[in-house]
Amino acid sequence: xxxxxxxxxxxxxxxxxxxxxxxxTTLARVFSFDGLVDGQENLAFGLGDRAxxxxxxxxxxxxxxxxxxxxxxxxxxxxxxxxxxxQLREAVERIADSGGYLLYLRQEGRGIGLYAKxxxxxxxxxxxxxxxxxxxxxxxxxxxxxxxxxxxxxxxxVLRVALLSNNPDKARQLRRFGVTVTERVPTSVxxxxxxxxxxxxxxxxxxxxxxxxxxxx
Ligand SMILES: [Zn+2]
Numbered sequence: 770x771x772x773x774x775x776x777x778x779x780x781x782x783x784x785x786x787x788x789x790x791x792x793x794t795t796l797a798r799v800f801s802f803d804g805l806v807d808g809q810e811n812l813a814f815g816l817g818d819r820a821x822x823x824x825x826x827x828x829x830x831x832x833x834x835x836x837x838x839x840x841x842x843x844x845x846x847x848x849x850x851x852x853x854x855x856q857l858r859e860a861v862e863r864i865a866d867s868g869g870y871l872l873y874l875r876q877e878g879r880g881i882g883l884y885a886k887x888x889x890x891x892x893x894x895x896x897x898x899x900x901x902x903x904x905x906x907x908x909x910x911x912x913x914x915x916x917x918x919x920x921x922x923x924x925x926x927v928l929r930v931a932l933l934s935n936n937p938d939k940a941r942q943l944r945r946f947g948v949t950v951t952e953r954v955p956t957s958v959x960x961x962x963x964x965x966x967x968x969x970x971x972x973x974x975x976x977x978x979x980x981x982x983x984x985x986x
Contacts, residue, residue, distance in 0.1 A: 777804035777920040782822060789858055790847075795865040796820045802924055805917045809875035813921050816861060818868035823925055831951050833869035835860040835933040836918040836943075838876045841883055850890060851967055855959035860933055863956075869933075870925065872918045879903065880912030898970045915939055919946030 780801040788794045798815035843853030878886025889902035900910040929949040940950045
């Protein structure tokens, strides 16, 4: 039983002003950690009223929290094969507006890694859907774990969250790891010609509670 998660602690916290490509700016408090079980350099971005220094578990309000899985192609290069870039951009602004944390989790390609994700794209171009491609590569459909997200929240003194996500698995896992999810706040659907099939597959497979107009695919 992983409950309660192994204790992680804040390693360093610094303020970082953010400016996105569309000109949106906000201030973030960026946290690194010691003791995360996956050994990855995961970061938490405190935004809005959580952009101040954390000294103790003090805040009264429930923060809006989004665990965002790293997607190099989408987050950095604006790949339209997925909706990660727009999701990240939306999440930062919504969290900054209401106060909370974006947890940037280094689990690329649903946890299979960057090169494997590119391999999976190649298989998708040959006709497999995003889940079938992962299975064909010997991976599970989704290998992501949110245990480190729970560890990060605990280190930040956050025991209750409003979860900004369309993915019920994130809520399930966080609850299993001892985080109280008071509500799940859906994100927008960021549809483009290139990611329509990807989003429709996510919705059809039940991994996401997206309402995707299937005719767009
Ligand atoms: Zn992506």
